[in-house]
Amino acid sequence: MESFRYFNRDISWLTFNERVLMEAANEAVPLMERIRFLSIYSSNLDEFYRVRMPYLQKNAMQDAANNAFLEAEALVNRQLDEFGRILSKSIIPALSRLGFHFLYKEHISESIAAFAKHYFYTQIAGFLQPVYLNDKTSFFPENNQIYIVVVLELPNDREKIAIVNIPVPQLDRFVKIKQPDGEYIIFLEDLIRCNLGALFPDAIDIKAFNIKVTRDAELDLLDEDGEDMAEQVEKQLSKRDFGLATRMLYEPGLPLRHLQYIVNVFDLKKASLVEGGRYHNLKDLSSLPVASPAISYPAWPTAQHLEGFEEPETLFAALTRRDLMVHAPYQTYDTILRFFNEAAIDRSVQEIYTTMYRVAYDSKIAHALITAAKNGKKVTVLVELKARFDEANNIRWAKKMKTAGVKIIHSVNALKVHAKLALAKRKHETHAYLGLLATGNLNEGTARFYTDHILLTAHPAMLKEAEQLFGFLSKKKKPEKIDVMSFEHLLVAQFNLQNRFIELIDREIDHAKSGLPTGITIKLNNLEEEVLINKLYEASNAGIKVNLIVRSICRLVPGVPGQSENIRVKRIVDRYLEHGRVFIFHNNGQPEVFMGSADWMNRNIYRRIEVCFPIYHEDLKQQLIDILSLQWNDTVQAVWIDERLHNVAITANSDGVRSQEAIYQYLTGAVEHIRKTF
CATH class of the missing domain: 3.30.870.10 (Endonuclease Chain A)
Structure with a gap:
């Protein structure tokens, strides 16, 4: 049996999040959209630590030679450095030029401090519940909530540590302050930090550090018929935010002895300790109060007319x-x-x-x-x-x-x-x-x-x-070998989906061996499952050109001699999230086109009911072929995924194709203009 190479699933996903970060850095993208890409990156990373890091940690403990956990941590740390650079060196200066002064680690002037004090007493104080920490503290840091660790120097050389909650979402994360020279935007936690003396009036000195704990999101469901599924899920949901801690982010400068004390008090011994920036939960950047049409994507009005349907017909x-x-x-x-x-x-x-x-x-x-x-x-x-x-x-x-x-x-x-x-x-x-x-x-x-x-x-x-x-x-059971359902048209996971896709690839391979025209174009969100990847490798070795558009996870390694030299992979990130799954097989000039719900992931192939289906109407089939062609020819928002799992920019001339814009024009009537670009 041939030995093939595959990318690591989780490292591949992290490179997708890196591609999101590239859009945040792209100065050709409108400013508010760049801010939203930072928000998306932060939200994605939180989910990664809730869903995938527990798995990687477990594997690392069981197999010391498995370095995916350390590789993921190192990659995330590099990305977070880039995140901070984009925000502080590019986004914040651009906001300032527009009259929005985003106070990010900056000194707060006396006039803003006066506003902060008033705002603290009128809007914030009633939500704050400071807790002194000791070995008997029962305080439990909630998942992905921000807290301030407060180190207090008290009279008689006494020292205490307290924790203060940040009341989001009860209050807005960002507060806008109008001043004569423009509008200032300040983090809610910074307003609280300015006024910690009101919470701890006996302290001689106060030092403050932000922290956040991320917890495992997996639900522990049992395969039992006796308990109603909804009740079981509801019970587990009530426990989700109390799951095992997978990561603690802490602000630089937190003394090691205090960090260790917090780890012990909150029982975070199995969590990754990550020295992050001062600010956490930057997914909230999407709510930054600076929205303006001038710094957002131009509107693309939705096409109301659908070819083939004319009212007043139903x-x-x-x-x-x-x-x-x-x-x-x-x-x-x-x-x-x-x-x-x-x-x-x-x-x-x-x-x-x-x-x-x-x-x-x-x-x-x-x-x-x-x-x-x-x-x-x-x-x-x-x-x-x-x-x-x-x-x-x-x-x-x-x-x-x-x-x-x-x-x-x-x-x-x-x-x-x-x-x-x-x-x-x-x-x-x-x-x-x-x-x-x-x-x-x-x-x-x-x-x-x-x-x-x-x-x-x-x-x-x-x-x-x-x-x-x-x-x-409706029978509420898992498919078994005795469950024989005949699907001639539908491709249904657990029944015929994997085998049908293998047959379609095998037909292309047979055509290649007979000297007939061939080709495979597939668009997916994720590509992981090895049986189907191996079949694509086999197609490549038969001389078939395989074009893949894979948004996120991609374990297939392209461009490797003797394995995948005829396979190319693109990744597209733009104003809309690419989500469709489309499969096109050349079939000797009589193309067959399928769509459906199924990515080629282990979970989709082996643990879910998925449905893919053929497109029989010739005009609709051509529409999908045209749309996939536009996406494959994207030279603006697409990148290559190379054999080292890097996002490689595509060098475009002045007439570069931005596929989402081209598809919008195509579907709203500018068909001739689009087709002239090829």
């Missing part, structure tokens, strides 16, 4: 004539909302089925499903309760829908349902099924900034297979 009537496709966020998501709204009131609709993985906070789709149930329709919704960090909101909506008469089903504990599909079953002679299948969540909130593709279709055989899958899911 959407359902249009679907009986042809398939439709929505490319969010470039095109209006109202079409998707309309699908559910029409299903709720259409007298011919008798049954509605849908999956919901991340429900919008004020979901119009969920409201339509509730209305449908109250209108006497049979409504079945699979709400995935194990969608990380969305569990509580999903539980809330599941309860609301269940109360209204919607049949709620949940996947078993060891299996997530990540498929994105909906089905309306009608009393109709020729078009009994209408459905939608998507690459992203049925969530109108994230649809504003996630790029996804949603197919709306009346294809009877494909939707009959979807109904069959919903029937299986």
